[in-house]
Amino acid sequence: xxxxxxxxxxxxxxxxxxRFIGSLKQCQxxxxxPMCANAQGLELELPYHQKIIGNLDTGVIHGGAxxxxxxxxxxxxxxxxxxxxxxxxxxxLRVDYxxxxxxxxxxxxxxxxxxxxxxIIFTRCEAFQRDPDVSVAQCxxxxxxxxxxxxxxxxxxxxxxxxxx
Amino acid sequence: MSNLQSLVQxxxxxxxYNQLLQTIPYAQTLGVRCERFGNEVVFVLPKRDQNLGNPxxxxxxxxxxxxxxxxxxxxxxxIFLEIDDLPRIVDFSLDYxxxxxxxxxxxxxxxxxxxxxVANVSVSAWQKKKQEPIALARAHFLLPIKDQ
Numbered sequence: 001x002x003x004x005x006x007x008x009x010x011x012x013x014x015x016x017x018x019r020f021i022g023s024l025k026q027c028q029x030x031x032x033x034p035m036c037a038n039a040q041g042l043e044l045e046l047p048y049h050q051k052i053i054g055n056l057d058t059g060v061i062h063g064g065a066x067x068x069x070x071x072x073x074x075x076x077x078x079x080x081x082x083x084x085x086x087x088x089x090x091x092x093l094r095v096d097y098x099x100x101x102x103x104x105x106x107x108x109x110x111x112x113x114x115x116x117x118x119x120i121i122f123t124r125c126e127a128f129q130r131d132p133d134v135s136v137a138q139c140x141x142x143x144x145x146x147x148x149x150x151x152x153x154x155x156x157x158x159x160x161x162x163x164x165x
Numbered sequence: 166m167s168n169l170q171s172l173v174q175x176x177x178x179x180x181x182y183n184q185l186l187q188t189i190p191y192a193q194t195l196g197v198r199c200e201r202f203g204n205e206v207v208f209v210l211p212k213r214d215q216n217l218g219n220p221x222x223x224x225x226x227x228x229x230x231x232x233x234x235x236x237x238x239x240x241x242x243x244i245f246l247e248i249d250d251l252p253r254i255v256d257f258s259l260d261y262x263x264x265x266x267x268x269x270x271x272x273x274x275x276x277x278x279x280x281x282x283v284a285n286v287s288v289s290a291w292q293k294k295k296q297e298p299i300a301l302a303r304a305h306f307l308l309p310i311k312d313q
Binding site: 068 | 188193194214215218219220227232235236253
């Protein structure tokens with residue numbers, strides 16, 4: 001597997017991603033927040049919390065919370081990789097759970113778009129904890145391009161932020 | 166008998182499977198319920214603001230639909246197989262067919278294949294009409310090793 005390199009952050013893209021993820025209620029509920037964004041993709045953090053536990057005996061996070069983290073990361077990576085902001089619905093996703101996440105620690109997800117066509121975007125996402133080379137889960141997903149005009153102007157104003165008007 | 170088995174047996178007798186679901190905090194976070202009709206169980210994801218993703222439609226977060234279907238698949242196995250523990254998920258593949266609107270969502274599972282160690286489960290989720298699913302999924306689970 002590729003060695004992990006720390007990413008440089010692009011504050012404009014991070015702003016888009018922060019406002020986009022801030023508009024998703026489930027992400028507020030789970031406390032999912034962006035760490036870093038650039039033209040390659042982004043990184044999100046899912047903090048450990050009692051409410052995402054899947055097994056009370058072990059305290060291990062439920063796979064579903066990891067699915068939400070990775071679905072959000074993959075969907076938001078589209079905002080980072082396209083030349084113009086577009087919202088793309090998910091067509092499908094597949095998650096492989098490599099090992100249980102260690103209780104008490106955040107899970108991070110790094111997503112990139114590895115192929116962009118006029119109609120479809122293909123993304124890859126890895127979830128890990130302290131050691132980025134040790135995956136908790138991996139996910140591939142595809143998104144459909146429906147164009148920027150498919151989403152209302154008020155939404156784009158909100159994502160672009162007041163500073164860019 | 167394991168704790169899970171005794172909870173399943175109690176649920177079979179009373180017809181109330183929600184105590185079983187309450188053992189999983191994440192299932193409670195989403196609000197997942199389970200109802201039995203004859204020999205079939207249907208899982209219910211209630212209409213809840215905090216489960217929303219897309220604020221424009223608004224629509225349920227795709228990850229919530231996925232998490233709901235993963236919970237449904239695991240409990241389907243717990244209810245219909247005599248296992249001591251909840252099965253561990255290996256992989257999960259999900260096709261989104263329609264937007265999941267801000268309303269109650271249902272899921273039903275089918276055990277496609279059960280081996281000694283691994284089970285394959287298909288899940289269908291729908292809202293208005295069962296024949297028009299909003300998402301279809303399949304998952305592999307590792308079954309807990311049986312005490313001899």
